[in-house]
Amino acid sequence: MKEILQDRNAEELAALMAELGEPRYRAGQLARAIARGGRISEFTELSRALRERLLARFEDEPVRIAEVLTAADGTEKYLFSLADGDLIEGVLMRYKYGNTQCVSTQVGCRMNCAFCASGLNGLVRDLSAGEILAQVLAVNARAGGTPAKRAVTNLVLMGSGEPLDNYENVVKFLRLVTAEGGLNISPRNISLSTCGIVPKMIALAEEGLPVNLTVSLHAVTDEERARTMPVAKAYSIAEILKACSYYFEKTGRRYIFEYALIEGENADREHAEKLAALLKGRPCHVNLIRLNEVKERALTGTDEKAAYRFLGELEKRGISATLRRRTGAEIGGACGQLRAARLGKSGADAE
Numbered sequence: 001m002k003e004i005l006q007d008r009n010a011e012e013l014a015a016l017m018a019e020l021g022e023p024r025y026r027a028g029q030l031a032r033a034i035a036r037g038g039r040i041s042e043f044t045e046l047s048r049a050l051r052e053r054l055l056a057r058f059e060d061e062p063v064r065i066a067e068v069l070t071a072a073d074g075t076e077k078y079l080f081s082l083a084d085g086d087l088i089e090g091v092l093m094r095y096k097y098g099n100t101q102c103v104s105t106q107v108g109c110r111m112n113c114a115f116c117a118s119g120l121n122g123l124v125r126d127l128s129a130g131e132i133l134a135q136v137l138a139v140n141a142r143a144g145g146t147p148a149k150r151a152v153t154n155l156v157l158m159g160s161g162e163p164l165d166n167y168e169n170v171v172k173f174l175r176l177v178t179a180e181g182g183l184n185i186s187p188r189n190i191s192l193s194t195c196g197i198v199p200k201m202i203a204l205a206e207e208g209l210p211v212n213l214t215v216s217l218h219a220v221t222d223e224e225r226a227r228t229m230p231v232a233k234a235y236s237i238a239e240i241l242k243a244c245s246y247y248f249e250k251t252g253r254r255y256i257f258e259y260a261l262i263e264g265e266n267a268d269r270e271h272a273e274k275l276a277a278l279l280k281g282r283p284c285h286v287n288l289i290r291l292n293e294v295k296e297r298a299l300t301g302t303d304e305k306a307a308y309r310f311l312g313e314l315e316k317r318g319i320s321a322t323l324r325r326r327t328g329a330e331i332g333g334a335c336g337q338l339r340a341a342r343l344g345k346s347g348a349d350a351e
């Protein structure tokens with residue numbers, strides 16, 4: 001694979017132009033062209049000679065939209081192909097207040113959660129900062145956005161991969177996508193979701209990047225959590241809650257817990273009671289998720305009535321909670337489903 005131009009921040013673009021003997025202002029031109037989201041071969045503000053020199057060294061289009069599925073509610077699901085042929089996925093969800101893009105941070109995932117399609121074949125590789133950024137640039141451009149008037153207003157790092165298992169690249173991506181000369185998306189409009197890698201949650205609190213921290217909890221005791229999330233053997237719920245408090249202390253940002261309701265596993269009244277007791281008085285919010293069933297994973301989500309009952313139990317105990325609107329379930333909205341289908345390992349479940 002060639003180098004990835006989108007990996008570079010303003011300073012690194014300036015160094016590149018100096019290296020190629022180009023005037024300094026070209027770095028700014030290049031940054032603006034990158035933020036537009038096209039291929040290097042289409043950067044027509046640069047001379048053909050410079051484009052050719054860049055193309056000799058950098059990938060023309062490191063992340064290409066290979067397939068788009070559109071759901072009735074307007075949700076779009078993308079299959080992206082990377083320069084080495086690896087596949088990742090993304091989603092664009094349309095809301096009244098703007099459009100939220102879900103991005104991937106790794107090809108595959110090593111966490112192997114029992115309900116998730118992303119970990120079915122383990123981790124293939126980390127994405128570079130530029131490969132994460134290029135997903136946003138490609139979707140923003142496709143949706144008619146420009147750097148000045150973005151079509152993608154919000155980001156969630158909830159595609160395939162565990163963002164904190166690819167820490168350096170993810171933090172660099174966050175700096176690139178929030179940079180003034182780039183897409184300039186506010187950290188407040190970005191949510192990073194983790195399965196709870198405690199030391200990295202603490203490190204993130206110290207980066208000066210006040211993104212919304214979301215933790216996939218999905219259970220109320222360490223024993224139960226370990227049944228569906230192997231990472232629970234490494235970090236306890238108590239340690240996770242402590243890291244969340246530290247995050248709040250450092251960033252002032254309220255944190256969020258994801259809780260996918262799984263039949264016979266974590267969705268009874270006693271689970272709601274325990275969850276409320278764990279979170280009582282904390283500056284947090286609970287997102288209840290209806291499970292997107294994955295063929296290879298023998299777990300069933302609760303029905304809608306049980307989900308609302310669980311929500312009611314939390315609310316009754318003063319916990320801020322919502323039941324997440326399901327978007328795009330019929331196009332295989334859940335992590336890893338489209339890629340798994342492409343690899344012939346799964347059918348994206350139609351509902």
Ligand code: SAH
Nearest residue numbers: 116158161162193194195216258291292334
């Ligand atoms: N690795 C990170 C981010 C990716 S997953 C994390 O664990 O948070 C984004 C969210 O989708 C997580 O809360 C994850 O647990 C959840 N998820 C995964 N598979 C799902 C499925 N089949 N149905 C519903 N939610 C799922």
